[in-house]
Amino acid sequence: MDFTDPSASALYEAVVRSGGDLVVGLDFDGTLAPIVEDPTRAHVHPEVPDLLVALSEVVRGVAVVTGRPVRQALALGDLDQVGSRINDLHRSFLVLGQYGNERWTAVDRRVVSPRPPAGxxxxxxxxxxxxxxxxxxxxxxxxxxxxxxxxxxxxxxxxxxxxxxxxxxxxxxxxxxxxxxxxxxxxxxxAPGMHKGLSVRRLAEEWSAKGFLFAGDDLGDVEAFTELRAMRTEGVATMAVCSHGGDGPEELEELADLVVDGPDGVVELLRALVHDLS
Missing domain, CATH: 3.30.70 (Alpha-Beta Plaits)
Incomplete structure (x- = not known):
């Protein structure tokens, strides 16, 4: 993949060098699926399912981290089938819904969720x-x-x-x-107390990540990008990718290491990542 910014290129190369110890986290809406007027019709880019399977074979783990309930993401992204294919390869894949309050893994195949918040x-x-x-x-x-x-x-x-x-x-x-x-x-x-930054940190610890690439598009991803910066100071190779599609929040772009053009740009990046790690 061609980078116009040398610093982004260097960060990408460091992430690639982490190879089999790399974790990839991906938001859903605006990142894997385009933003649409009806959120019940936000289906993922057609190349995403095969790319997630291919990616799982060359990294430590792949996670979809979304504000959506897990069951919605599974249905709209065909992620249940993706999880089956990845599990058959004995690789790691999970979906964290509602910013990390819900969890589904390709192994357990059930949603673990707390009670609705008081209030x-x-x-x-x-x-x-x-x-x-x-x-x-x-x-x-x-x-x-x-x-x-x-x-x-x-x-x-x-x-x-x-x-x-x-x-x-x-x-x-x-x-x-x-x-x-x-x-x-x-x-x-x-409910307060959970956000994507905590989800990123927990995934990195669970999977002993030496590299972490995360892509998101909205304010809910700010904490994840901030956590990646903290992890970088701790020696983890990280890269924050803003999938803005032309109208993303400035706060997220300022924290991003790379800005791509919506789900199409994310797919291009993941395709390059699979190639460079294979």
Whole structure:
């Protein structure tokens, strides 16, 4: 793969040198699957399943780390079948859902999940009032079991609706002891205490990673990118890849070592990684 930035090239080469001790973590929406108006139709790039299988053969482990519930990611990405194929090769693959609160492995093939957070039921009762006060009564409300996401992408004024909704949701979430995760025209409310940075750290420890490449596209990936920087100071070869598709958050791009053009760019990078590690 050609890099215009010499520093990105050097980081990529270090990641490749970690070889069989490399862990690859991948966000779902905006990274493996394009951002779409209807989140129930966010299917992965057609090359992703075969690439994940091929990648698993040359690295220590592959993980999908997403804000989605695990079962959604499994269905939309055909990841259950991907896991079967990888398990047949005696390689490691897992899916962490809801930022790491849910876990599914290709070996166990069951979702391990905590109870819904205290306060979520009370917050959900407030949602109809919140969207009305924000002038966004038709905002799409997506229950996630352990969380709830409010999307404004389908509305006539998605950005304006989001700007009005976010402070109302933030205040209500605080009253119920919940965390708020803003994204691209979506705000998610969930239990505090878990984020992708913790997931990355735990994966690195579980798999004894000497290298870690993580790709993500939104504010929920900031903690993961920050953790990669900390791990780099500890001697782990790391690379943070921003899959922005042209409209990613500036905060994430500033932390990224490499910016690629959405799922197409991620697929190109993974294809190169498989080639360079084989």
């Amino acid at each position: 979520l039921a009370g917050f959900l009762r407030e949602v109809p009032s919140l969207v009305r006060r924000a002038g966004a009564p038709d905002a799409y409300v997506e229950p996630k079991g352990l969380a709830v996401a409010l999307h404004t992408r389908r509305l006539d004024d998605p950005a304006g609706s989001f700007a009005r909704l976010l402070p109302l949701v933030t205040d209500a979430a605080a009253r119920h002891g919940l965390a708020v995760e803003p994204g691209r025209l979506v705000v998610e409310v969930r």
